[in-house]
Amino acid sequence: MLEAIILTVITAATPLLLAAIGELVVERSGVLNLGVEGMMVMGAVCGFAGTLTFGTPFAGIIAGALAGMAVSLLFGFATLTLVANQVASGLALTLFGLGLAGLIGEGFVGTPGLKLPALFIPGLTDLPVVGRILFGQDVLVYLSFALVAGVSWFLFRTRAGLVLRAVGDNHGSAHALGYSVVKVRYLAVLFGGACAGLGGAYLSIAYTPLWVESMTAGRGWIALALVVFASWRPGRLVVGAYLFGAVTILQLHAQPLGLGVPSQFLSMLPYLATVVVLVLISGNRRATRFNTPACLGTPFVPDR
Amino acid sequence: MKRFGANTANDDVSLKVMPGEIHALLGENGAGKSTLVKILYGALQPNEGEILWKGQPVVIGSPAEARALGIGMVFQHFSLFEALTVAENIALALPKDADRRGLSATIARVSRDYGLPLDPTSRIADLSVGERQRVEIVRCLLQNPQLVIMDEPTSVLTPQEADQLFETLKRLASEGCAILYISHRLEEVRAICHHATIMRRAKVVAETDPTTETVGTLARLMVGNEVDAVTRTKGVPGAPRLTLAGLDMPALGAFGVPLRAIDLEVRAGEIVAIAGVAGNGQSELFDAVSGERTGRDGAVVIDGRPVGHQGVNERRRLGAAFVPEERLGHGAVPALKLSENVVLTRHGTGEGIASGGFTRFGLAGRIVEAVTKRFDVRKGPADPEARALSGGNLQKFVVGREVDRTPGVLVVAQPTWGVDAGAAAVIRQALIDLARSGSAVLVISQDLDEIFEIADRIAVISRGHLSVPKAAEAMTREEIGLLMAGGAEKR
């Protein structure tokens, strides 16, 4: 029972973690992309379509990432090249993504998909209790952890990561030192798009191998909240994503138990928990002081 | 070492800087100094002319190329990253292949050698203004530059800190480094520079050895004609109109400075100036006096009425007026028209600009006309947006908007910051005239020249403490320097 719960928590947390790690990089570069939900849902539908078209979920993974990148480019063009308002453009991306995904996915509704297989390592996966949890996951679960570690290393150990943080902290100074603010931000936005696309693809090829319209159900927004919760530190993102995964799964498990609480109220829990967590974290100024990118959401036009 | 040719905003400018020379580039705001510097640092490209570096023509396509050539730059507005450490800030300016492991040790060594001690692991946000400048300089030195460009480096320093900077510069020059020193402070140019190029309206108007000139002759070269000196009559101070009594105010934000038990009286007919290096509590003081932040009732008294816990409009209604340091975004909304910016500070003064909840922009427009005429505000359309005005004209408007009411108390921060000499003279004269007509004027300024030109009494703010004001005639620059460096706290 406990093993089953932990396994489902992992599947619930992985899409959040994938989308959030991308958005973390985007925000570290000083860009607020509120379109995560739109990129995710595009990743979900294209991941599903790619899987069916090529007959393998691995094609779906690539299709999902590419779809996320493609729509993130729209956002990048509007906000970075044309310096449109980032908040509004992010909303536009969400609305556009939900609409386009619905259109693309119309023919797939009700079609069974293919499930991304879990790894099986003889010996290790067979280990009691920890075997399946540690060594029997699908490739995207491992990728999500690799991405967190990789982003952490990139941001704090490499020169390119230092430049990205510098651009997010003070784009004027970064420009004065000769760094291309817009180029750095485009790359970050594309990375964010790819990660959100992966997160979406996970939903339609691993979580439930089906396409359902608007199947992201607000996960893109929760991923955004997780970035705030993690105060822009990759490591804390894992904690946040698994906490939310746990809340989601526990309410699902609680529903059939009939605790006398209507199922709708249990379903509200992840959303209400997000609000509560945001309130708690925003009260803690010390945690966020140095990590909040100072240029977050402010447009940059080179001064000439 | 460097020759430089024509350009549109820099019109046929030639400049030659020799190794081991501290070369001053003098000029008013808007004379074209910044453009020239941006071209030398690769941030802008000239349309015409050429740059010779060590005798060879070069194209400097970007700041990185400038750094590779050996040109370093210390910016006027620091180009540092607040959330990053000293070492990270410096690494960002070094070439890609620079060794990052040994960097911290190198920083510590170089900064000690040049008398600019720094801790490589501290965050910029925690450093004082003077320390931040050290980071800029050390960052520049680590690139082993043969030319260092310094843009107004002393504008944020105490006189003592400036002296220390001069020692560093002299040492650099003695090692053969060329220094291009941009300033409009004539005294210091005379003191440390070997050569001066003076720019006016995008052209070089003179080249001279500053040590053979006087401040007066340099000023004339810079401004062109004699500046209208402000005329100042001796005023007879009357009753106190603005009183601060034991004013305390917690720091604003993580990097602010708390105010501690500030006492001050500004009487009718006088100008009291508060000197101080930026970031010593000036913005907290302004907010506390204007009522943007409120506190204990008796801490601020206007014409005998305690107003400490009243807001900015209540204080305006009692006849007070305020001009903040930041013109755009505080004193005026950039994207609003001038008439709307009149409504901004005068809707609550009981002049009928807002009545019954409705605003009368027509009346505000007439005030714009009156201010424009009286202060010679140059604007294209009749009612342009605030951001369309030049700095000097907007400042004349923002000051004029308040002086136009003939306020009993006027509090003004940095009245002529970044403003050309002509506009500065108009503004300073208006402040003197207002005081002589019986108002109390409080000026918060970092510009000692300005303070000595207009103030009757001078006090110094340092880390949230205010020194006891003294008559301007009895004050010297040295004394102010000592008070800035913390003397105000020991009383």
Place this chain on the structure above:
Amino acid sequence: MHLELVKRPEVSRVMMVGSPVLAVGLTVIFAAIVFALQGKDPLAGVYYFFLEPLTSSWSIEQLIVKATPLVIIALGLAVCFLSNNWNIGAEGQLTVGAITGSMLPVLVPEFASPATLPLMVLMGALGGALFAAVPAILKTRFGTNEILTSLMLVYASGLFLDWLVRGPWRDPKGFNFPITIAFNDAAIPSTIPIGPLYLNLSAFVALVLVAVLAVTLGRTLKGFEIRVLGQSPRAGAFAGFSARRMTLFAFMVSGALAGIAGILTVASEIGKLQPVISPGYGFTAIIVAFLGRLNPVGILIAGLVIALSYLGGEAIQTTMQMSSKVATVVQGMLLFFVLACDTLILYRVRLVGRAPKEPARA
């Protein structure tokens, strides 16, 4: 090759009108491309999507029915966005307004008087305002990001409505369908004939609100305060305005308007509560607000344009067997184009080749 922006010294008055028109034009072109990609005749698609709904009085009535809630919600959002408060939870405030407004006809069905409808609208406004106050208070009290909290509450409110109509408010004679009892006649807005059209009372409410907001924003000190605080909170404080109080005010106004839109939609279009009461009006109104340049009269026009896309989506579905999802895509595209074209108001855009020779200026 890249685009370069050159800041204009003043905003371009021409572009303030031109940019939304340009955006609509671009959207029509791209919609045609979408039709073509679906293997349909693009010209016929454009005709059925954008023009056919304007040809009959029935569809014009429908256009106004759809535009009404969009306009009412967008007016409130304009107050929020102008004052730099990002309320994107209007859909939730609409839901709560519909619930609180429906309390009267659902719980006290025997109360049928001329006062019924006004009371319902009042309660809807109150419910929406109080629900919108939650993210506002969290923002002013704790500094919590209002975008995320207002959005999360949308999901919560939807689930709450779902519980109501399946649980305590379900019509016992409703064959187990998740619906409430039908509203009594006094709770349903009447229609008024204007020429050949029969217009719902709600449409007139929207018109009155447009006028009220236009005067408030353009002529009053409150409107001035909204604009100043949105552009420059520091200057707003200098003018003696409070950004915190403005946040609460803006959220409650927009919540009240979304609540009014919610109860009016339920009363005039559905006549009872059910799990889904809005085709995303609260989100689409964001597009309306921006397309209308946050100006009340502009919003009125924009509301009609966007309502057209709903009808157009239905039209191409019936006449060309295309998915009605096209409508959502077109709406999303339109918002993108509006935002991108708005750049032209503040900047001149020019195309430059590689390695630009930038003229130096002082």
